[in-house]
Amino acid sequence: MKPAAFDYIRAGDLSEALDALARHGSDARIIAGGQSLLPMLNMRLAKPAVLIDVMGIPGLDKVRREGDAIVVPAGVRQAALMRRPNLAAEQPLLAAALPWLGHYQTRARGTVCGSAAHADPSAEIPLCLVALDGEIRLRSPRKSRTVKAGDFFAGMMVTDKGDDELIEAVVFPAARPGTGYAFREVARRHGDFAIVGCAALVTADAIHLAVAGVADKPERRSFPLLDGSALSDALNAFAWDLDARDDVHATARLRRDLVRSLGRETIAEALSCRA
Numbered sequence: 001m002k003p004a005a006f007d008y009i010r011a012g013d014l015s016e017a018l019d020a021l022a023r024h025g026s027d028a029r030i031i032a033g034g035q036s037l038l039p040m041l042n043m044r045l046a047k048p049a050v051l052i053d054v055m056g057i058p059g060l061d062k063v064r065r066e067g068d069a070i071v072v073p074a075g076v077r078q079a080a081l082m083r084r085p086n087l088a089a090e091q092p093l094l095a096a097a098l099p100w101l102g103h104y105q106t107r108a109r110g111t112v113c114g115s116a117a118h119a120d121p122s123a124e125i126p127l128c129l130v131a132l133d134g135e136i137r138l139r140s141p142r143k144s145r146t147v148k149a150g151d152f153f154a155g156m157m158v159t160d161k162g163d164d165e166l167i168e169a170v171v172f173p174a175a176r177p178g179t180g181y182a183f184r185e186v187a188r189r190h191g192d193f194a195i196v197g198c199a200a201l202v203t204a205d206a207i208h209l210a211v212a213g214v215a216d217k218p219e220r221r222s223f224p225l226l227d228g229s230a231l232s233d234a235l236n237a238f239a240w241d242l243d244a245r246d247d248v249h250a251t252a253r254l255r256r257d258l259v260r261s262l263g264r265e266t267i268a269e270a271l272s273c274r275a
Contacts, residue, residue: 002042003041004041004047007050008051009050009052011057012056017054020052021163021164021166026163028048028049028051029048029052030054030166031051032111035102035114036114037114054075055075057074060073060075061075065174068173068176070090070173071170071171072172074113074114074167077109077111078101078115079107081094082101089175091132091175093182096181096183097128097185097199100183100187100191100194101123101125103191106191112125112170113167113169113170116136116152116159117159117161117167119155119156119158119159120157121156121212121214121217122212124185124197127199127212127218130210130218130220131200131208134149135148135149136167137168137171138166140162140164147160150220154217155217156217178204179203180271180273180274182199182266182273183200184265193213194212195250195258198262199212200266202270206223206225207267208220208222209223209238209267214244214256214259215242219242231264231267232264238259239257239260240256
């Protein structure tokens with residue numbers, strides 16, 4: 001299929017993009033890498049009247065450090081973040097998760113912020129943002145605001161972003177001393193969306209586990225430093241609370257089993273990686 005007709009605006013700067021969003025509102029969509037949006041256009045699941053291309057805006061294609069935060073602007077491609085020097089030391093969870101994100105070709109075009117905007121409940125970038133308690137920076141002609149990832153993702157492909165807002169950047173906290181990080185995923189094949197994905201952080205006094213692919217959005221649960229049957233009970237309760245459903249990819253039972261088993265393995269790996 002081919003997309004419905006639309007107008008195209010290639011924004012030269014951020015003000016032009018924001019002005020276009022203000023004028024067209026819900027009739028407009030931002031396009032950057034296009035790896036999620038273009039298939040939706042071709043299948044006519046999305047029919048915007050206007051596409052606003054932000055990839056030519058200067059300054060949006062460079063990752064930067066701001067204190068203890070890794071700031072990833074709207075034009076940064078997934079492959080560029082994956083190639084960031086010393087990423088494994090800067091944020092081990094991101095370094096572990098990014099190779100699972102799509103395939104070489106899609107990472108070369110797709111953007112980090114685009115994955116957050118698409119908000120697929122199985123996707124790795126939203127999972128990492130929720131696991132790390134990251135933030136999304138939103139900007140409109142009226143104001144700028146920052147939203148915690150746990151509040152930004154509202155449901156399956158639903159976010160807290162307004163029609164006149166642009167995701168200016170996403171923010172990942174850098175690694176903290178004494179914290180272990182781990183990521184594991186089960187998919188039909190490497191690079192497909194996760195049937196279940198798990199991201200774990202283990203600190204001196206707590207376990208934080210985030211799960212994707214089960215509920216309508218990534219969910220995070222925190223526990224004390226449990227082990228043995230106590231950890232099994234906590235993971236079982238988390239698995240049931242996620243309200244898994246059967247679909248063409250997996251049964252609800254399989255997803256619950258994976259939360260229990262994969263969750264335990266991911267926590268064990270994070271525990272072993274604590275510096």
